């Protein structure tokens with residue numbers, strides 16, 4: 001009798017903890033994934049380590065798009081906690097948060113220069129236009145990152161580890177395309193036609209993962225060489241899913257991405273990993289709502 005009660009109690013505790021926690025994490029790696037989720041009500045930033053979830057922000061505002069520095073000590077992210085979107089920095093050890101920008105317009109999608117001295121971000125300059133900016137962490141001054149770019153609007157820049165190339169999304173006549181900027185010779189190159197976006201460069205600088213709408217019209221994760229050659233659809237068998245926000249693992253042998261079933265449009269993003277050698281896809285984080293912008297480090 002007592003044993004049965006105990007078992008029932010344990011079972012209840014187990015099911016209720018599942019209900020209250022509201023998520024399933026299956027991440028079996030020694031590295032970390034930082035991402036944003038609204039499963040607790042509004043968008044917060046979370047850190048996923050080996051099957052363990054840590055909430056990094058706790059604010060009624062929208063907190064999203066976390067990107068770590070090269071040493072994995074701090075993240076930059078964007079938040080509208082002071083009325084409009086600004087860029088913030090958080091020390092991952094002390095959790096101390098500092099505001100980096102204060103323009104009354106929106107500043108979003110921050111990332112780091114290879115030497116961690118600059119933050120790149122997108123400044124909203126009009127209803128449908130954005131300018132990619134470069135913030136000097138030493139002086140606190142911002143300037144345009146691509147003053148001579150042949151595109152009206154550029155967004156979501158990521159620099160390779162050697163600081164030689166910056167990959168970004170540019171607005172073309174007929175939509176978005178993936179482009180890169182070569183730092184030494186100040187040259188811009190279109191790497192895709194329109195219908196592609198959100199490139200991320202691999203740790204060795206040789207491969208680019210990005211989103212392409214060509215195959216299923218919803219979005220797939222594609223891989224290409226950093227010169228735009230050998231484009232491959234990595235999520236060809238996921239025709240009924242929106243596959244978005246790819247990011248390489250620290251070793252470059254896997255990719256983390258967000259995927260939402262067609263029936264839920266873009267409101268049911270769960271986190272998956274993809275093994276580039278075996279092609280195996282595993283769900284690492286599931287919850288209600290959207291789990292977006294994963295960054296693996």
Ligand SMILES: [Ca+2]
Nearest residue numbers: 043059061063
């Ligand atoms: Ca929040």
Ligand SMILES: [Ca+2]
Nearest residue numbers: 085103105107
């Ligand atoms: Ca702002």
